[in-house]
Amino acid sequence: MxxxxxxxxxxxxxxxxxxxxxxxxxxxxxxxxxxxxxxxxxxxxxxAFVTCENGGIFNATSCSCACLDGSGDPQCKVDQSTTAVSSTITPNGSNSGEYSGICSLFSRHK
Structure with a gap:
């Protein structure tokens, strides 16, 4: 045809x-x-790019970077001098099921 x-x-x-x-x-x-x-x-x-700078996390599906400073820069090239601290919390003695939370602190240094 x-x-x-x-x-x-x-x-x-x-x-x-x-x-x-x-x-x-x-x-x-x-x-x-x-x-x-x-x-x-x-x-x-x-x-078109496969690397994220300044600690950004690459997402291959959306072809984008998740920047620690929350900036909209496509590759996290803008250095906002950001520090990220994370910790996981689980309650002691909990027998009703395990659960956890993540606390994050982001601070900018000038």
């Missing part, structure tokens, strides 16, 4: 034959399915 559409889609997207429009995934946008930054690659399934 020959396609009636002349539309060419980018990044592995396919053409909807009923309306000749590209069907983009959640990491693509536009009429031709361009990759949404920071996604890249043949199917927009690769991150």
């Amino acid at each position: 020959h396609s009636q559409c002349s539309t060419l889609c980018n990044n592995g997207a396919v053409v909807n034959e009923s309306n000749c429009e590209c069907i983009c995934n959640e990491k693509q946008n536009g009429t031709k399915c361009d990759c949404i930054y920071p996604f890249t690659g043949g199917y927009c399934d690769t991150c």
Whole structure:
């Protein structure tokens, strides 16, 4: 079967034959399915960066960093001189089921 559409889609997207429009995934946008930054690659399934600085934690699914200082910098490059302290608390003598909590302290040094 020959396609009636002349539309060419980018990044592995396919053409909807009923309306000749590209069907983009959640990491693509536009009429031709361009990759949404920071996604890249043949199917927009690769991150443009894979490292987070200043202790940030990388999330491969969303291709983003969770920064300790809460900044919106994509790779946590902005050093806010933040210190993070965490501890886990479990009650002594509890026989009603184990539970724990995490306390975090974030402070900025100038």
